[in-house]
């Protein structure tokens with residue numbers, strides 16, 4: 315079974331950016347296996363997302379159902395499993411987003427498939443596909459073999475180039491989604507969207523993060539982020555102290571980011587934090603301790619007090635604009 319099924323995600327009828335990376339990964343995998351690439355899109359009122367996917371030249375299977383409207387993994391997993399069987403997929407994957415991490419393990423269980431999460435690349439010779447993934451907070455990178463007939467995986471979006479538009483659009487097919495809505499043990503209660511004028515953390519080109527060194531005062535972090543058009547991130551210490559919301563957390567148990575520029579201020583550089591940002595193109599660290607481990611991964615290190623350094627930097631950026 316060489317065919318590949320990628321599960322894409324949409325929000326309010328727009329394709330999520332991470333799905334472009336997942337389709338990019340699917341294209342690489344299908345090129346290796348010699349199979350066909352199929353993409354699944356689930357929801358209700360999926361708007362322009364199928365056309366966005368079709369523009370990538372892939373076959374899109376759209377399953378619309380009221381029970382799929384709010385991304386309930388329990389409702390979606392059987393639909394994905396049925397589609398995987400219908401298209402003869404030996405590989406079923408998607409982006410390691412909150413939704414993907416919820417849905418794909420359930421689909422794997424239904425397909426009796428082994429699973430590799432947070433895949434960074436595909437390895438192996440010839441027809442063999444190994445899944446390269448981080449372990450021990452990124453301190454070990456292992457090539458993992460999945461020995462089941464069907465293999466399920468999530469990819470880390472920052473590690474795969476987004477799929478590019480194709481010369482000819484792919485086909486869009488409607489799939490009859492059979493969902494036992496009455497039998498579901500989970501139900502949608504409410505959705506509280508965090509509205510922000512700043513870019514989304516995992517999609518931002520620039521991220522400015524603060525840690526325990528801020529002592530709870532994120533004003534200098536936010537001021538620098540705003541002149542740079544950046545997203546704001548944080549270490550777990552800052553989140554656990556209740557200083558900032560937990561969706562700002564970067565790291566092993568937070569979000570994984572790989573922006574063009576990552577500024578870490580008042581962050582020591584524990585391995586669990588580095589696991590979420592060391593793939594950034596340029597890393598700038600501001601810390602008053604010259605021995606702080608963050609300097610080992612920094613491209614530019616500034617030993618100093620963030621309450622002095624960041625306002626100066628903010629003013630310089632403003633003046634340079």
Ligand SMILES: Cc1cc2nc3c(=O)[nH]c(=O)nc-3n(C[C@H](O)[C@H](O)[C@H](O)COP(=O)(O)OP(=O)(O)OC[C@H]3O[C@@H](n4cnc5c(N)ncnc54)[C@H](O)[C@@H]3O)c2cc1C
Nearest residue numbers: 525526527549550551565566567568580581582587602620
């Ligand atoms: C299972 C597990 C999962 C974890 N997951 C995560 C995760 O996802 N993300 C994460 O971040 N952590 C995670 N952690 C926690 C991690 O181990 C560290 O405890 C945490 O990252 C420390 O945060 P920090 O660097 O802000 O604080 P600290 O380690 O206390 O560092 C504060 C730094 O600020 C500097 N500083 C102080 N004042 C100033 C100043 N005025 N100007 C400049 N610098 C100053 C200090 O020199 C110090 O280096 C996890 C831990 C475990 C066990």
